[in-house]
Amino acid sequence: MTSFSVGQRFSKVLVEDLKRTQLVQYAGASGDFNPLHTDDMHAREIAEFPGVFGHGMLTMAMTGTLLTDVVGIQDVERFGGRFKAQVWPGDTLTVHMEITGITDDGQGGAGVEFSLSTRNQDEVEVFAGTASAHLEDYAEEHAT
Amino acid sequence: MGDEQFPVESLHVLTFARAIGDDNPIFSDREAARAAGLDDIAAPLTFVQASAHCDPDYPLRPRAGEPWFGSGREPGTRHPELTRTLHAEQHFEYHRPLVVGDVLSWQVIPGDTWTKESRTGGVLEFRDFRTEYRDASGELVLTSRSVTAMTGPATGDR
Numbered sequence: 001m002t003s004f005s006v007g008q009r010f011s012k013v014l015v016e017d018l019k020r021t022q023l024v025q026y027a028g029a030s031g032d033f034n035p036l037h038t039d040d041m042h043a044r045e046i047a048e049f050p051g052v053f054g055h056g057m058l059t060m061a062m063t064g065t066l067l068t069d070v071v072g073i074q075d076v077e078r079f080g081g082r083f084k085a086q087v088w089p090g091d092t093l094t095v096h097m098e099i100t101g102i103t104d105d106g107q108g109g110a111g112v113e114f115s116l117s118t119r120n121q122d123e124v125e126v127f128a129g130t131a132s133a134h135l136e137d138y139a140e141e142h143a144t
Numbered sequence: 145m146g147d148e149q150f151p152v153e154s155l156h157v158l159t160f161a162r163a164i165g166d167d168n169p170i171f172s173d174r175e176a177a178r179a180a181g182l183d184d185i186a187a188p189l190t191f192v193q194a195s196a197h198c199d200p201d202y203p204l205r206p207r208a209g210e211p212w213f214g215s216g217r218e219p220g221t222r223h224p225e226l227t228r229t230l231h232a233e234q235h236f237e238y239h240r241p242l243v244v245g246d247v248l249s250w251q252v253i254p255g256d257t258w259t260k261e262s263r264t265g266g267v268l269e270f271r272d273f274r275t276e277y278r279d280a281s282g283e284l285v286l287t288s289r290s291v292t293a294m295t296g297p298a299t300g301d302r
Contacts, residue, residue: 015165022163029156029163031196034204034226035214045219047227056231057193061164064189068168073186073241080235080289 003138004099004112010070014062014093014118018054023089026058054087059127063095063118070097071112071133081116081129092121100130102138110138150195150248150277157187157244160194177243184243190234191242192277192286195250225294232270233291239284248277248285255289267296 015022020040027038032055035042043052064079087093101113111134118127154172161171169176170186177185196202203226206212213223242248255272262268275288 022165026163029160030194031202032193032204033206033214035220036227039214039220041215042213042220045215046213046222057190057234058164060234061160061188061190061193062166065164065166065168068166068170068189072180073170073189074182076189076238078235078237079189080233082233083231 004102006099006102008099010066010097012066012069012095012097014059014065014095016092018087018089018091018093020052020089023052023054023058026055026061030055030057032057050088052089054089054091056083056087056127059083059087059093059118060129062093063116063127063129064131066095066097067114067116067131067133071135075133075135077111077132077134079129079131081127083126084128085120085124085126087120087126091126093118093126095119095127104138105134108138109134109136111135112138146250146252148198148200148249150192150198150250152187152191152242152244152246152248154185154244156194157185157191160191161188164188164190174244182241182243184245187242187244187246189236189238192236192248192288195248195277228295230293230295231290232293233289235289237287237289239286242277242285246285247280250275250277262295269294269296 023037027033036047037052037055040051043049095116095118097114097116099112100115103111111132114131116129117125119125158172170180171188174185214220253274255274258270260268270291270293272291276284277286279285
């Protein structure tokens with residue numbers, strides 16, 4: 001693992017041209033079978049949306065994959081955020097993550113704070129989050 | 145503490161990781177997970193949402209012999225709450241990594257309710273609740289805080 005610095009940025013394309021099938025796949029895995037996400041006829045004619053849209057939790061789950069690409073999952077202490085806009089089939093989502101703070105814990109480790117912003121192809125933010133991780137051997141990592 | 149249990153199983157974790165497009169081997173390969181310092185295959189950060197499968201009262205799952213509000217021959221019906229409820233915020237606090245083999249129980253703690261005017265002039269009703277997930281020994285594994293937003297019955301706010 002590399003060392004970190006405040007202001008360091010990471011990004012990752014989470015999905016290109018989101019497919020309705022992936023919404024069904026997520027529904028099955030998560031157990032959330034809300035027809036707003038899986039049933040286009042219902043979403044249009046009953047709920048009066050343009051069609052099915054993505055589970056907010058699918059967007060958040062995809063967003064979190066960058067966090068666990070960058071730090072060990074066992075180091076993550078908090079991950080949360082707000083759903084800012086809906087995600088539609090056909091969307092391409094990219095997460096932008098930045099290190100906003102590093103605090104030495106005085107015992108050779110450090111707390112690292114992250115901000116995460118997931119945006120669609122039109123740069124509309126769909127999820128805005130923060131996370132923190134505690135790295136036990138941060139000082140050693142930093143020294144190498 | 146609720147009586148229901150959510151066993152974290154490897155095929156379920158793999159299915160979930162596939163659904164979110166994450167091919168990180170710590171979610172599918174025990175050796176890779178152990179090499180990364182975990183006791184077993186890890187569950188993705190938001191996997192605990194899938195405990196819905198084990199919630200007998202979870203409303204967003206069709207049940208044999210019971211009406212379902214989705215479409216068939218007809219487009220279905222409005223659900224009095226769910227059709228107009230959206231997820232506004234979600235926050236997780238991790239006390240230790242969730243891994244295959246864990247069996248979680250959970251307790252929901254209702255929080256605040258408040259209202260706010262929406263962009264289209266309707267009223268949004270927010271509800272906040274926390275859920276504590278504990279392992280078989282009663283140790284806190286993670287805490288979830290959710291905020292949902294429900295639009296007023298007469299508006300078409302989105």
